[in-house]
Amino acid sequence: MTSLRDVAARAQVAVSTVSAALNGTRPVAAATKLRIEQAARELGYRPNLLARGLQSKRTRILALLFPPPAGGFGPTGMGFATAAAEAAKELGYHVLLSPESAAPVEELRHLTGLGLVDGVLLMEVRLDDERPAFLARAGVPFAMIGRTRDPEGIDYADIDFAATARQAVAHVAGLGHRVLAFVNSPAAAFEAGYGPAVRSSAALATAAREAGLDYVDGGHAGSREEGARALDALLDVRPDVTALAVMGDRAAAGVLAAAARRGLRVPDDLTLLLVLASARVAEIFHPRLTTLEPPSAELGRLGARMLIDRLGGGGPPRQRLVPCRLVTGDSSAPPRTGAAS
Amino acid sequence: MTSLRDVAARAQVAVSTVSAALNGTRPVAAATKLRIEQAARELGYRPNLLARGLQSKRTRILALLFPPPAGGFGPTGMGFATAAAEAAKELGYHVLLSPESAAPVEELRHLTGLGLVDGVLLMEVRLDDERPAFLARAGVPFAMIGRTRDPEGIDYADIDFAATARQAVAHVAGLGHRVLAFVNSPAAAFEAGYGPAVRSSAALATAAREAGLDYVDGGHAGSREEGARALDALLDVRPDVTALAVMGDRAAAGVLAAAARRGLRVPDDLTLLLVLASARVAEIFHPRLTTLEPPSAELGRLGARMLIDRLGGGGPPRQRLVPCRLVTGDSSAPPRTGAAS
DNA sequence: CTGTTAGCGCGTTCAC
DNA sequence: GTGAACGCGCTAACAG
Numbered sequence: 001m002t003s004l005r006d007v008a009a010r011a012q013v014a015v016s017t018v019s020a021a022l023n024g025t026r027p028v029a030a031a032t033k034l035r036i037e038q039a040a041r042e043l044g045y046r047p048n049l050l051a052r053g054l055q056s057k058r059t060r061i062l063a064l065l066f067p068p069p070a071g072g073f074g075p076t077g078m079g080f081a082t083a084a085a086e087a088a089k090e091l092g093y094h095v096l097l098s099p100e101s102a103a104p105v106e107e108l109r110h111l112t113g114l115g116l117v118d119g120v121l122l123m124e125v126r127l128d129d130e131r132p133a134f135l136a137r138a139g140v141p142f143a144m145i146g147r148t149r150d151p152e153g154i155d156y157a158d159i160d161f162a163a164t165a166r167q168a169v170a171h172v173a174g175l176g177h178r179v180l181a182f183v184n185s186p187a188a189a190f191e192a193g194y195g196p197a198v199r200s201s202a203a204l205a206t207a208a209r210e211a212g213l214d215y216v217d218g219g220h221a222g223s224r225e226e227g228a229r230a231l232d233a234l235l236d237v238r239p240d241v242t243a244l245a246v247m248g249d250r251a252a253a254g255v256l257a258a259a260a261r262r263g264l265r266v267p268d269d270l271t272l273l274l275v276l277a278s279a280r281v282a283e284i285f286h287p288r289l290t291t292l293e294p295p296s297a298e299l300g301r302l303g304a305r306m307l308i309d310r311l312g313g314g315g316p317p318r319q320r321l322v323p324c325r326l327v328t329g330d331s332s333a334p335p336r337t338g339a340a341s
Numbered sequence: 342m343t344s345l346r347d348v349a350a351r352a353q354v355a356v357s358t359v360s361a362a363l364n365g366t367r368p369v370a371a372a373t374k375l376r377i378e379q380a381a382r383e384l385g386y387r388p389n390l391l392a393r394g395l396q397s398k399r400t401r402i403l404a405l406l407f408p409p410p411a412g413g414f415g416p417t418g419m420g421f422a423t424a425a426a427e428a429a430k431e432l433g434y435h436v437l438l439s440p441e442s443a444a445p446v447e448e449l450r451h452l453t454g455l456g457l458v459d460g461v462l463l464m465e466v467r468l469d470d471e472r473p474a475f476l477a478r479a480g481v482p483f484a485m486i487g488r489t490r491d492p493e494g495i496d497y498a499d500i501d502f503a504a505t506a507r508q509a510v511a512h513v514a515g516l517g518h519r520v521l522a523f524v525n526s527p528a529a530a531f532e533a534g535y536g537p538a539v540r541s542s543a544a545l546a547t548a549a550r551e552a553g554l555d556y557v558d559g560g561h562a563g564s565r566e567e568g569a570r571a572l573d574a575l576l577d578v579r580p581d582v583t584a585l586a587v588m589g590d591r592a593a594a595g596v597l598a599a600a601a602r603r604g605l606r607v608p609d610d611l612t613l614l615l616v617l618a619s620a621r622v623a624e625i626f627h628p629r630l631t632t633l634e635p636p637s638a639e640l641g642r643l644g645a646r647m648l649i650d651r652l653g654g655g656g657p658p659r660q661r662l663v664p665c666r667l668v669t670g671d672s673s674a675p676p677r678t679g680a681a682s
Numbered sequence: 683c684t685g686t687t688a689g690c691g692c693g694t695t696c697a698c
Numbered sequence: 699g700t701g702a703a704c705g706c707g708c709t710a711a712c713a714g
Binding site: 001044046047048049050051053054059061064066078081082085086089094095096097098099110113114115116224249250252253256257260280281283284285286288 | 342385387388389390391392394395400402405407419422423426427430435436437438439440450451454455456457565590591593594597598601621622624625626627629
């Protein structure tokens with residue numbers, strides 16, 4: 001562990017001069033500066049982050065809070081995390097992975113009290129999330145990936161559900177469909193106020209109406225079995241549905257299975273859209289599903305950048321909405337003529 | 342930010358006494374101790390990790406190194422990370438997420454030079470990985486999730502490929518199959534010495550031989566297209582193959598598609614096994630695939646524990662192998678009588 | 683049993 | 699342009 005002092009000794013200068021030379025805090029003669037840099041290089045000097053943080057009150061460490069394993073999107077969580085960590089690294093920051101327990105606020109109080117992190121990045125934000133309120137009150141800088149019901153004044157990056165829904169509707173309407181149904185994530189997620197669950201259905205309904213399509217609520221499903229039941233229930237009531245969006249890969253698998261069981265072929269008899277799943281996952285379905293891929297990496301990056309900018313100073317809150325990417329698979333096609341009543 | 346001094350002032354004692362009382366470093370009179378604890382509670386005191394780390398040379402922070410996004414297992418990476426972070430938290434440690442760039446060793450040199458982390462947890466270890474050697478030389482404590490070709494003397498937790506392969510072979514042999522083929526991950530991964538790719542095929546071949554089964558090398562595939570081609574190539578040469586293990590979900594999707602195209606039904610005409618994919622993923626296939634689910638969470642936990650134990654003191658290196666869990670889906674069945682020549 | 687002192691490695695005043 | 703001194707919050711010596 002070579003320290004500033006070692007470098008100073010080797011370069012024959014005072015410690016403070018080395019600090020100044022390396023940080024550019026104050027002017028240092030070119031010659032001595034060179035000597036110092038050389039000495040630092042030879043010794044493989046690395047500033048001790050702890051000492052620096054202790055002194056400067058800035059650790060350049062961000063906490064990334066993520067919920068218990070089973071929650072929400074699943075695989076895409078990793079996308080946020082790695083992208084955020086990478087973006088942070090580019091800006092000279094580190095990311096601390098903080099798994100959340102049952103008592104998120106207590107957890108946060110503890111974590112932020114340690115003086116270890118400069119700010120917090122929130123994932124899986126619910127509409128009425130209590131964490132933002134706590135952090136704001138505690139004066140801890142933070143940003144959200146996702147957003148609360150009323151996120152005014154808070155930095156966040158979230159999916160642009162409205163644009164995404166319009167995209168989806170345009171896709172199916174362009175193919176000639178007149179009716180769009182949607183099977184949402186499990187009721188529990190919806191009732192918990194989980195953003196994507198609540199906003200997806202609302203946005204799809206609105207977009208469909210605006211485009212003159214008939215929107216049908218296909219209920220909720222989380223498992224394969226529930227997905228199958230959802231399709232059955234849906235078609236029993238609305239046999240005129242020719243296009244269906246599904247949130248959640250397992251539910252989609254169930255829908256596909258139930259469709260096959262009913263003798264419906266995808267995409268000939270039914271157009272299927274996966275909502276908020278990666279193209280990688282959409283591709284393992286048969287047929288390959290058309291999907292609205294969430295911009296996980298982009299959101300992670302944005303979240304990290306926003307938070308770091310915020311640490312740097314004031315400025316108005318930044319709020320970014322990014323639409324999903326429509327990746328066309330083999331599950332979309334024009335409706336069968338005469339399928340609708 | 343309330344500090345030790347504040348607590349000391351409030352409790353009318355010296356700073357060092359507070360430290361001692363809170364850490365149990367040295368005996369403190371019960372009465373004063375109580376007073377101190379009360380004061381600390383009232384002030385909401387949290388020890389500053391930076392100051393503590395600076396003094397004690399132990400930050401209680403672990404770095405979790407993970408490779409660039411696209412690599413290896415994919416989704417399961419998150420399993421390692423969250424489990425490791427949770428296990429660490431239970432033991433009073435934090436986990437720093439460190440994305441790895443193209444120059445892993447330089448990266449490590451930098452990271453460990455910062456004095457920020459006590460130890461390093463390595464993921465996605467290759468057989469001839471250079472990182473363990475560097476860390477050992479640098480005297481940085483570390484543990485691996487996965488293992489090198491010769492991991493003697495190093496702490497690691499890895500998949501028990503031999504046991505997993507025996508399990509797979511027993512499964513198909515128990516159904517009556519006599520021939521087992523294996524489509525491995527992309528050639529690039531194999532040639533890079535990526536542990537799971539290399540060890541899976543070797544273990545399956547050995548296990549098959551021991552059980553008296555015929556083992557057939559089905560080549561490599563990473564994408565859906567490659568998976569399809571792999572099946573075609575395989576069956577052209579060995580039409581007697583009735584059981585097939587595939588590593589990688591996209592490749593498996595291709596195999597399934599190619600099988601359908603050839604008029605082969607799964608599981609009636611072909612038994613399909615997914616290797617090293619989560620049950621969650623296996624479930625979205627149609628039919629539900631039988632899978633060997635990697636013990637990601639368990640490995641993450643073990644890795645974190647081992648590393649922390651190592652920091653605590655010496656002791657012999659701990660090396661743990663954990664088999665995958667066989668989750669039976671709807672893709673395994675007895676071979677069609679007369680299918681083999 | 684408790685208080686005083688020193689120092690972890692760094693940045694930042696100040697004098698010079 | 700440079701150096702000496704102080705303090706960030708904490709732990710670990712040593713006195714008392």
